[in-house]
Amino acid sequence: MIRIKVPATSANIGVGFDCMGLAVSLYSTITFEPSSDKLEIVGCPDEFKNEDNLVYQAFVKCCNFLNEPVPNVKITIDNTIPVARGLGSSAICIVAGLKGANTWFNGPLANDEILDLATQMEGHPDNVSPAIYGNLGVSFVDEDQNVQTVHFNVSPDLHFIAMIPNYKVSTEEARSILPNEMSYSDAIYQMSHLGALAKALELGDMKVIHSAIKDKMHEPYRATLIPDYKQAKEICKNSNGTMYISGSGSTMMAITADGMAADKIISDATKAFPDWEIHHLSVDKKGATSEVD
Ligand SMILES: Nc1ncnc2c1ncn2[C@@H]1O[C@H](COP(=O)(O)OP(=O)(O)O)[C@@H](O)[C@H]1O
Numbered sequence: 687m688i689r690i691k692v693p694a695t696s697a698n699i700g701v702g703f704d705c706m707g708l709a710v711s712l713y714s715t716i717t718f719e720p721s722s723d724k725l726e727i728v729g730c731p732d733e734f735k736n737e738d739n740l741v742y743q744a745f746v747k748c749c750n751f752l753n754e755p756v757p758n759v760k761i762t763i764d765n766t767i768p769v770a771r772g773l774g775s776s777a778i779c780i781v782a783g784l785k786g787a788n789t790w791f792n793g794p795l796a797n798d799e800i801l802d803l804a805t806q807m808e809g810h811p812d813n814v815s816p817a818i819y820g821n822l823g824v825s826f827v828d829e830d831q832n833v834q835t836v837h838f839n840v841s842p843d844l845h846f847i848a849m850i851p852n853y854k855v856s857t858e859e860a861r862s863i864l865p866n867e868m869s870y871s872d873a874i875y876q877m878s879h880l881g882a883l884a885k886a887l888e889l890g891d892m893k894v895i896h897s898a899i900k901d902k903m904h905e906p907y908r909a910t911l912i913p914d915y916k917q918a919k920e921i922c923k924n925s926n927g928t929m930y931i932s933g934s935g936s937t938m939m940a941i942t943a944d945g946m947a948a949d950k951i952i953s954d955a956t957k958a959f960p961d962w963e964i965h966h967l968s969v970d971k972k973g974a975t976s977e978v979d
């Protein structure tokens with residue numbers, strides 16, 4: 687049996703729209719084993735138990751890329767990450783399917799080739815890069831359509847608190863409400879803030895993080911899709927933390943370098959939003975792993 691474990695990812699981190707993402711300590715495990723049926727899928731909602739399943743689509747894509755016949759397969763999904771909450775559940779499916787097929791055929795593809803295939807499927811590299819490599823990734827698609835990616839170690843002093851609402855935000859809708867153009871001055875704003883943010887996350891410099899993370903490209907528009915955005919932001923502000931919308935939402939991620947402040951954010955958010963999942967997370971450093979039993 688092949689077992690692929692993939693971390694959840696928090697994309698954008700404010701100013702890094704479609705290019706920056708962080709692997710965090712929440713995981714899904716997906717197994718692949720031979721089956722007498724063409725396809726068996728266990729462990730996910732009925733709506734995904736068919737050939738359109740994203741894990742299977744990625745598995746097939748990798749088999750085709752390798753010019754190998756698609757084997758009969760049983761896929762078992764053990765998912766702890768809620769769907770459509772901005773924690774990269776689609777990236778998990780894609781990376782697991784590609785890595786599952788690659789491992790099935792004894793691993794001919796390196797991670798950079800898996801990243802190219804994963805980005806083609808996901809449409810942007812910000813989730814799939816850290817899902818594959820761990821840590822904080824900054825990526826772009828170059829003129830030859832290859833993905834270039836670099837990774838930063840995030841300071842171990844930083845605490846990440848995921849506040850996961852009990853409602854979804856569709857990535858499609860959250861992309862459709864964005865404007866088509868931005869001004870030169872806003873582009874300069876984004877570039878300068880992004881460069882500084884990446885280094886500040888590495889250093890754990892909360893003063894710079896707090897101001898560099900403030901986005902003009904997507905977060906002001908998407909905040910309107912999250913009814914509790916203002917209240918969650920206020921909770922973080924009261925503890926001197928900062929907050930951004932994770933991926934396309936609805937999860938909001940707090941960052942602080944102060945352990946007591948992290949505890950206070952967790953207790954205040956739990957009181958204010960008793961039906962939400964609140965997780966105190968660390969950075970995943972390994973990315974997707976594969977084991978064969
Ligand atoms: N367990 C699963 N099995 C199959 N597909 C899944 C599963 N979890 C998520 N997906 C796919 O990922 C999509 C959600 O991706 P997306 O809207 O980008 O939200 P997220 O923020 O969770 O990545 C689902 O519509 C589905 O296609």
Ligand SMILES: N[C@@H](CCOP(=O)(O)O)C(=O)O
Nearest residue numbers: 697704772773774933934935
């Ligand atoms: N850059 C994308 C990231 C989407 O992440 P997800 O976890 O919500 O799928 C975007 O902001 O649309």
